[in-house]
Amino acid sequence: MRLPPREHELIDRSKTVTFTFEGEPVRAFAGDTIGSALFAAGRRVFGRSFKYHRRRGLLCCSGQCPNCMMTVDGVPNVRVCVRPPREGTVVKAQNVVGSLDRDLMAVTDRIGGPFTPVGFYYKTFIRPRWAWPYYEKFLRNAAGLGKLDPHVTERRRVDHEHAHAEVLVVGGGQSGLEAALAHARAGRQVVLIDEGPEPGGHQLANRERIMTMRSLAAETAQAGVEILPFARAIGLYEGNLVPVDRGSTLVKFRAETVVAATGTLEQPLVFAGNDLPGVMLPAGARRLANYWSLRPGERAVVLTVDDRGVETARELEAAGVEIAEVVDYRERVPRSVVAKGRKQVRSLTVDGKRFDCDLVVMSGSPQPNYGLLAHARARVEFDPGRGIFVPVELPPGVEVAGEASGDVGSPAVPPPSHGEGEGKSIVCFCEDVTTKDFKDAVAEGFDSIQLAKRYTTATMGPCQGRLCHLNAVRVAARETRTDEGTIGTTTARPPTSPVSMGLLAGRPHEAAKRTSMHHRHKDMGATVFWTGSWRRPHSYSADPQAEVRAVHESLGVIDVSTLGKLLVKGPDAGAFLDRLYPNRFSDLKVGRIRYGVLTNDAGRIFDDGTVARLADDEFYVTTTSTGADGVFQWFEWWNAVWHMDVELANVTGAVAAVNVTGPNARKLMERVFDGDVGNEAFAYLDAKRGHVAGVPALILRIGFVGELGYELHFPSPHGEHVWDALFEHGAEWNATPFGLEPQRILRLEKTHILVGQDTDAESNPLEAAMPWIVKLDKDDFIGKWAIEHVQERGLRSLLVGFEVPSGRMPVEGAQVVVGGKSAGRVTSVRYSEQVGKVIGMAIVPIDLSGEGTTFEIRIGGELDQAVVRTQPFHDPEGAKLRS
């Protein structure tokens, strides 16, 4: 099937690769694509059309059209005309039931007419109603393009890169190379991207021009232009951002100047049978002959509006194709054109004159490829004298070179279509939209191009309008009896061509944070789960209650390194915190700790934690685990606004923290801490410095979980050393690690809130039952005015503890019901062995918030009774904390 070796062919006949197509081996030369190798092996049918399953052959051979999409190594919708095969590549046909040559679904082409009119999915398959499940099953199978294999386990690695270019030239044809060369000679840093294996554009398929192009490319590279092959711009975004698809890398180019040298899009002509295999665009026929030394047909008819077709006829003749006729529209525009054939084109009849042929080259209008320019909001106008849309106004920083600018000579204007009534004249090859569909759509009232596009789905397929936008507009103009300028264009949006989702997503990125004791938790059997970006132990056994018991009865240890930790230092540190928190810190004594919540100016709680005063001018602030960054930014922001004499440091990652808690906590501290831990010397809410197991540490005596407790803060690198020391010395009291779930039970027994769990975006400190924390006698603090308004209007709801006497467990978020209506919600709920009850916290209406009040909650669709408890369930006086 190959022609004898030809000068400038792109194949290397000394090297071969073998791939399989539908299980059969196919041999290809180096430089072949899957498409050219299949053509060489005699294949003419490459795909089946979307709706009617019509046979489709190679059309553009440049990766533009939908005709040759196949599934390659499990990836659907690969255009095989531009995809080189590798040894062993597995290629399969798609969108067929049976085979490409005998596709059972092709029946829709013959009988489908009444069932698949334009907009058929709104019209047919609707009645009878009961049949829908059957329709749906059928339609789901019929719809879509290609199939993804759900069992594919291969994970392709993709990356994102950022790059900068003073000038980015898109397109490596002659004008792109010339523009790049000119900019480079003017001293600018230039990058040129091209879709193909080498620059040169369509002139690579012109044997007289190829050497000129190669020397121009060499000269351009010599001038310092960086040339990137196999690089496809997928859009032109704000600020001259051009994401470039390089297969496994998405390069995000930011350019001062973008030059669109994107050439033209060869348009099909619209006539009956224009989609038969053997009907090709000029580039398709030329590439077959000149790239791969294949004879595209034996006898050809060429229809052309400009020199492109005439040149193609010459090139084809040189490849041994007999040219039966060249119909040059500049001399005479035919009224009627009909192609006939079954498996491929057999004849073309032009104005009643029939030519036997197996190849038709249709060179329709050379439409400037202005897609990228339109993304940048260039204005595009219809040129009636040439029948094409041309860009007329460019935004700053965007240039256009060559044919993309409209520099395409003086082509003739072909008619929107050539005659009616002899089979389907395809306007949109991707979606199988015919001239008749447009006629019907307009008749049904879809007379604007935007509506007609959506209704017919023309231009909405894989080619994204490349091959059909112009013809769709021109057919619509004729059917609505207006002109193309009035019809206008549809909106061009990125991506300009299909992009895989994986490429856009980039490499899977999980910002997992682990504490310095993480591996000890794993070794001790912890079940680890996500809390924000942190990985934390849920519990160390299947029985979290056992860990709760250990804390109540003897000694528990929990890693709390995830707490946010900030240092606030400077002469204004106390005053700064007074302005940020509802409560007061300027009067806090050195070495003491106070709890605080943070509110915004709407008076809403957004974080909480403890504040320890380390020196007159230095405070150590802890935040919630997920709030650390937000609180730090909040502090930094107000510092930027107020310009107070204070410095901030976020030491969250640098400092590890462990809470040692339980009745035996002091005994363990006596062993590992080098200071006095007696209750007088080291009282509840004291902060002391010293050493734990030889490591410098700050010890906070606080009690989130309700038992005597010490929170040890020390440099992260010593995490495992301290952790090990605590268990070594704590073995005598059976020191037990506990996770987040037991901690949640323990804190609930104390009704200590979790911000975000027991509060929401509406919670203020008064209605969250923390009036003692708000110092309204301060001059000002963030949130003061809003909290004053809450106080003046009176409380409407209150966060309270509750128990469920029946012992049934509501879900968190369950409704509090008053008179059949939702009046609040359960925020937390757990079973507490210590209390012997189901306990929880809920936001209830203020008149149901008194101690002992009964209210209704919804549990599993039924109402159950809950009883308000305003005191903590465990150690209500806090005697254990202070002991």
Place this chain on the structure above:
Amino acid sequence: MSFLLTCPHCGPREVEEFRCAGEVTTRPTERPGLRELNEYVFFKNNVAGVHREWWYHRHGCGTWFLAERDTTTNRVVRTELPA
């Protein structure tokens, strides 16, 4: 959003590196009425044109700074540290 923003400390960077914290508002100096408070907290001018706004160099130096940006074109007129 896709443009370059000049951090007063680090120079021009991709906007993805920053957090935008919205237009500059002025916190009342005296206790406002409920309506004025709500306007300050919830209502923004939402200018179609050049306005001043806060930015934080999240993936950089951690500086809070001010930018004058045209909200219709994303042209950044200037950036500066708060006075």
